[in-house]
Amino acid sequence: MKLLLVEDDKATAEFIIQGLKEQGHTTDHAANGLDGLMMAQDGHYDVLILDRMLPRLDGLTLLKTLRDAEDHTPAIILSAMGSIDDRVTGLGAGAEDYLVKPFAFAELYARICSLARRPPIRQIETILRVGDLQMDLIKRQVTRAGKTIDLQPTEFKLLEFLLRHRGEVVTRTMLLEGVWDFHFDPKTNIVETHISRLRGKVDKDFPTSLIQTVRGAGYKIDVSA
Structure with a gap:
């Protein structure tokens, strides 16, 4: 898989990237939302992993921008904001999954694999x-x-x-x-x-x-x- 991780916390990013590398996957990384948006628009990724609270552009706005442009790359939100309302808001922004920090890498990886197995969304002709x-x-x-x-x-x-x-x-x-x-x-x-x-x-x-x-x-x- 080719993945994009948008995460501003260096330690968290290194932890995820290393874990995905050990599983044989390629992970591009952006440390802020604006760079992440530009990379997502150009990179043709299998799954997006997005922190919610990001500098320059927050994760939800990033995701909404992609969805408004008909980009339906599967996305999972990572956030310390874990209330039911927070999760509902994240899913409402277009995320397929929402994982609360702190998390176990095994669970994150299982969710990533689940998203990658889903068939691509077909554009409905209206x-x-x-x-x-x-x-x-x-x-x-x-x-x-x-x-x-x-x-x-x-x-x-x-x-x-x-x-x-x-x-x-x-x-x-x-x-x-x-x-x-x-x-x-x-x-x-x-x-x-x-x-x-x-x-x-x-x-x-x-x-x-x-x-x-x-x-x-x-x-x-x-x-x-």
Whole structure:
């Protein structure tokens, strides 16, 4: 593992670094929060070990800055501040773990290994785009070239399915399963009817048609014909 330790107490830092070295790991060290932040932003670490009370920039602010920048490197806070409120505040700032000083190295190392084993957090996609069309999944809002497009719930779900497969051909069967949860062919023109209605809202009055029919295959949404 490659770790970053941000700790201003020299004796504590040397103790941790030596213990991690004996376990075969590389540990970079910063003695203040500002240096620690810059190293964390550039270093691609497996785990961050952050003291809470640091000169120049405290550990919680350091961590919040990283989380605001969508850096989700696992982090453990080390602090002599051990009340329940202190721990809740630390976890609320984005830490995955909180260990109160003084601590045993064996416990610290076990917690570090536990964090390193966790799968990386996947960025959840909340904005879907193709060309000048944008769908905000949180606000449930669709716009094209800045103009709001009002969609019925099924139309929204159909467009979302197309956007999640943007640039790909989706078949009628895929749409029946993904949008209507049909695992059989209802022998109706339900797909064609809704595609037509959606085109009337998404492509009408715009110079470029995004929803395309792929003859003999299905549909796709893309900026190119």
